[in-house]
Amino acid sequence: MKLNIIKIGGNVIDNPRSCKQFLEDFAALEGSKILIHGGGKVATKIAVKLDVETKMVDGRRxxxxxxxxxxxxxxxxxxNKQIVAQLQALGCNALGLTGADGGVILAKKRAVKDIDYGYVGDVEKVNAPLIDNFLKNELTPIFAPLTFDKEGNMLNTNADTQASSVAVAMAEQYEVNLIYCFEKKGVLSNPDDDDSVIPQLTPSIYADYKASGVINAGMIPKLDNAFAALQRGVAKVTICHADELKQAVAEGTRGTQIIL
Ligand SMILES: Nc1ncnc2c1ncn2[C@@H]1O[C@H](COP(=O)(O)OP(=O)(O)O)[C@@H](O)[C@H]1O
Ligand SMILES: CC(=O)N[C@@H](CCC(=O)OP(=O)(O)O)C(=O)O
Incomplete structure (x- = not known):
């Protein structure tokens, strides 16, 4: 059984036209599917309005x-609710969830080492049978990048990591196709040239590009999570433009294919 797990990044969510187009394409996908959304850019904007300072370290807030x-x-x-409402209007029976709802994604507050990340959660357990029940009832889970711990705290979890964790958990039962959608056409060999998409990325090519600084910032956690998913049983991982979701699902040739 096939399952498409799609992650959509915060720059697309922050752009109403791109987001609407993406949600139309997502709603039109056949078969079982799950959406994990980011929203870092929106959170930063609202934090400014509320006079809360934003600090990021290695792509983590x-x-x-x-x-x-x-x-x-x-x-x-x-x-989460804006996405759910738009998907409902498109005929997709979306069910909005944080990790706390139904206890679906349990995490642990990250221990303080060199850096105190605060209320940031590392995923401990994904309740795959519960997610499977939603899918079997023709519901489409829409996950916000939030988890919870056993002490009753909500925790902030990077959406790329959450997508990878959900994909790995579902891979025991499904042939999982994990697609990271964002505002570029894929992983670029020249960050100034939007057409310089690297078609296939192996761990050794990744290491070279990372060392030379061509791959940096938010792309590093995204790729670490992408390789981790493949190593732990996910069938296919792609990084592509949000506008190319349909083609990426159909042919799997768009964007950057992650291979081991
Ligand atoms: N080689 C690269 N190719 C594409 N994007 C890159 C590269 N290196 C760094 N990036 C940056 O990584 C960003 C994606 O990471 P992030 O901001 O966390 O996105 P998202 O919100 O989709 O998770 C891109 O917007 C881009 O600025
Ligand atoms: C711990 C942590 O960093 N959480 C992320 C969750 C949102 C996210 O991942 O959003 P994008 O996909 O848009 O980057 C954050 O607060 O920025």
Whole structure:
């Protein structure tokens, strides 16, 4: 059985035209599917309005209590519910969830080592049978990048990591196709040239591009998560433009294919 798991990035969510187009394409996909959304850009904008300072380290948001309140409102409320409502209007029976709902994604607050990330969660357990029940009932889960812990805290979890964790958990039962959609055509060999898409990326090519600085910033956690998913049983991982979702699902030739 096939399952498409799609992650959509915050730059697309922040652009109403691109987001609408993406949701139309997502709603039109046949078969079982799951959406994991980011929203980092929206959270940063709302944090400014609320006078909460944004600090990022290695693509992760330092999440103190005021920031936890912002991301819980923005990811679990505003962004998640806007996506669910739009998908419902498109005939897709979307079910909006954070990891806390139904206890579906349990995490652990990241231990303080060199850096205190605050209320940031590392995924411990995904309840795959519960997600499978939703799918069997023709519901489409829409995950916000939030998890919870056993102490009753909400935790902020990077959406790329959450997508990888959900994909790995579902891979025990399904042939999972994981697609990271964002605002570029794929992983680029020249960040100034949007057409310089690397068609296939292996761990050794990745290491070279990372060392030379061509691959940097938010692309590093995305790729680390992409390789981790493949290593742990996910059938296929692609990184592509949000506008190319349909083609990426149909042919799997768009964007950058991650291979081992
Ligand atoms: N070689 C590269 N190819 C494409 N994007 C890159 C590359 N290196 C760094 N990036 C940056 O990574 C960003 C994607 O990561 P991130 O901002 O976390 O996106 P998302 O919100 O989709 O998770 C791109 O917007 C781009 O600026
Ligand atoms: C811990 C952590 O960094 N969480 C992310 C969750 C949102 C996210 O991943 O959004 P994008 O996909 O748009 O980057 C954050 O707050 O930025």
């Amino acid at each position: 330092i999440t103190d209590l005021p920031m936890l309140e912002v991301v819980t409102m923005v990811y679990g409320g505003l962004v």
